[in-house]
Amino acid sequence: MIKEQDVGLSTLTFNPVVTTTGRGVVKQQFGxxxxxxxxxxxxxxxxxxxxxxxxxxxxxxxxTSDHPACYAVIRSKTASNAVVGLIRTRLSDDPHGSINWIAIGN
Known part of the structure; x- marks a missing residue:
């Protein structure tokens, strides 16, 4: 049996999400x-x-949006996806870019 103190983070072959005790296995995704x-x-x-x-x-x-004239809001969530609303704050040139997102949970 391996105790928690027996294996340090530097010996793992994957990047764990470190969180408070009692949260179980935590998953982080981003894109x-x-x-x-x-x-x-x-x-x-x-x-x-x-x-x-x-x-x-x-x-x-x-x-978050990478364009200063746009902001993002979370409209809905399911276990497999989320809908992010992007709102344009002023009418000027047609904004384009990327939404930067990160999600974490069980």
């Missing part, structure tokens, strides 16, 4: 999702599909 606004459109919905589903929809996700 970039491209977007492009059509002319005069004020909002977009972007579907983020996870490589591996979470146990349920009670995970944390955050997203």
């Amino acid at each position: 970039l999702s491209p977007y492009e606004f059509p002319a005069l459109r004020e909002q977009l919905d972007i579907l983020i599909t996870f490589e591996e589903p979470f146990e349920n929809e009670f995970y944390a996700i955050t997203a």
Whole structure:
């Protein structure tokens, strides 16, 4: 039997998510999702599909836009995906770029 103190993080062959005790196995996923606004459109919905589903929809996700005239909001979540709404704050050139996101949970 291996005790927790017997194996240090430096000996692992994978990158664990280190969290408080009692949370069980925690999964972290992240990525970039491209977007492009059509002319005069004020909002977009972007579907983020996870490589591996979470146990349920009670995970944390955050997203941000790489364009200063846009911001992201989480519209909905399921175990296997999330919908991020991208809102344009002013009408100017048609913004395009990427949503940067990270999700963590069981």
